Amino acid sequence: MQMEPLPRQFYCRNTVAVARDLLGKLLIRDFDGKELVGGIVETEAYGAQNDPASHAYRKRTDRNAVMFGEQGHAYVYFTYGNHFCLNATARDSLLAGAVLIRAMEPIEGVEIMMRNRKTSVLANIASGPGKLTQAMKITREQNSADLCTKGELYIAEADGKINCRIGRSSRIGIVRALDKKWRFFIKENQHVSRKLTGK
DNA sequence: CTCTCGATGCACT
DNA sequence: GTGCATCGAGAGA
Numbered sequence: 001m002q003m004e005p006l007p008r009q010f011y012c013r014n015t016v017a018v019a020r021d022l023l024g025k026l027l028i029r030d031f032d033g034k035e036l037v038g039g040i041v042e043t044e045a046y047g048a049q050n051d052p053a054s055h056a057y058r059k060r061t062d063r064n065a066v067m068f069g070e071q072g073h074a075y076v077y078f079t080y081g082n083h084f085c086l087n088a089t090a091r092d093s094l095l096a097g098a099v100l101i102r103a104m105e106p107i108e109g110v111e112i113m114m115r116n117r118k119t120s121v122l123a124n125i126a127s128g129p130g131k132l133t134q135a136m137k138i139t140r141e142q143n144s145a146d147l148c149t150k151g152e153l154y155i156a157e158a159d160g161k162i163n164c165r166i167g168r169s170s171r172i173g174i175v176r177a178l179d180k181k182w183r184f185f186i187k188e189n190q191h192v193s194r195k196l197t198g199k
Numbered sequence: 200c201t202c203t204c205g206a207t208g209c210a211c212t
Numbered sequence: 213g214t215g216c217a218t219c220g221a222g223a224g225a
Binding site for chain 1: 206207208209210211
């Protein structure tokens with residue numbers, strides 16, 4: 001697949017708008033000479049001082065530093081003792097911001113993803129933030145990677161039109177700022193939306 | 200099918 | 213010491 005990365009400009013906008021617009025884009029991982037590709041189907045926006053649920057709510061630290069840096073970079077963090085989560089940094093006028101990429105639909109390199117995930121059930125390959133990073137072998141090593149250049153990890157426009165309905169809700173797995181409807185997902189993917197909302 | 204609960208490591212208080 | 217932007221096994225229905 002020959003795909004051009006999304007321009008830096010794309011990420012230099014309101015974080016919530018970027019989260020919505022990342023739906024349907026392609027996440028591309030160059031791993032060990034193989035290309036792993038997935039279509040993004042679920043995202044969440046995280047802000048700065050305006051967002052009590054964000055890692056960047058308080059101050060800049062070693063962990064969240066990337067969220068305060070240039071837009072269009074990967075912010076990867078480790079959580080719950082087992083999992084990595086992938087974000088794309090994005091913001092306009094705020095101090096910090098990022099979009100959590102929660103789920104994707106495997107498109108290319110599916111065999112390798114199955115091996116990484118130790119399952120052959122397609123709907124279980126990347127239907128969650130921890131699963132997605134496991135399928136694509138994304139770890140802290142990819143933290144701060146530039147998503148706007150063709151490298152080990154980037155995001156590109158998909159071919160053709162994405163014809164789908166977009167759903168919106170509170171964010172998952174947090175207890176603060178539940179009034180903010182900053183989670184976006186492609187409705188057609190019932191596996192993903194059902195599993196992750198628990199409904 | 201749904202729900203509960205333990206694992207597990209690290210950032211931050 | 214506390215609390216996670218989670219996952220999957222296992223139990224119950």
